[in-house]
Amino acid sequence: MLHDPSHAKTEAAFNAALWGPAPPAGLTAPDANEIAQRFKVYRNNVQHSLTRALAARFPVIEALVGPAFFTAMARVYIAQSPPQDPVMLRWGASFAGFLDGFPPVAHLPFLGDVARLEYVRGRACHAADADPVAPEVLAVADLESLRLTLHPSALLFTSPLPAVQIWQSHQTGAARAPLLPGPDYALIARQPDFTVIVERIEPDTFAVLSSLCDGETLGFAAGKADPTPALTLLLRHGLIIDTDTGAPR
Helix, strand or coil: CCCCHHHHHHHHHHHHHCCCCCCCCCCCCCCHHHHHHHHHHHHHHHHHHHHHHHHHHCHHHHHHHCHHHHHHHHHHHHHHCCCCCCCHHHCCCCHHHHHHCCHHHCCCCCHHHHHHHHHHHHHHHCCCCCCCCCHHHHCCCCHHHCEEEECCCCEEEEECCCHHHHHHHCCCCCCCCCCCCCCEEEEEEECCCCCEEEEECCHHHHHHHHHHHCCCCHHHHHCCCCCHHHHHHHHHCCCEEEEECCCCC
């Protein structure tokens, strides 16, 4: 198919008009006076739909700033970074960076990292499926040479601020408690029952899991810290999907 420059130009003008005050040129209606009003309705529907999609992806951010402020803030973000892909799952990756530099929320420096956590949760939720191994696979003679393949949804998160605690405190039924100073570390993953967990972990456990995620052996990971808490965590949540005692990678 040949590229049609006129079509691309029309599409760009239409998209720009979604964020401007006037409708794009070339629209027609039985009553010319209705064009602006009809396009305004369409523009509002698009902006509302995208705002609600963003709120669904970042519900704790909406809770932290309030629905009215979130809507106004989302309109600014959407105008700057509208979806570029029909797969909406991929949209919103830049929202955390936007929050980092958005002057009206400069007094809430943790917002960006809370948004990063929520975005990672979305990635974990939609990761590929994989079956966990039985715990008995760890019963090998040469445990130190063992490498573990973790579930595709298993992702690590860290923040210099108490972002994990802030996110957890805004979950249904969560007990409010004083925030401990950051940094925060967490394992985020989807369990076999499709529940997405956000488990706050200790720095040593994070170090071990980081090594395992990088494909290092258990022996190497054990040089970072005692691997027992990390292994217990992985087995409890069914996040080991394969093991390997072969040659170094």
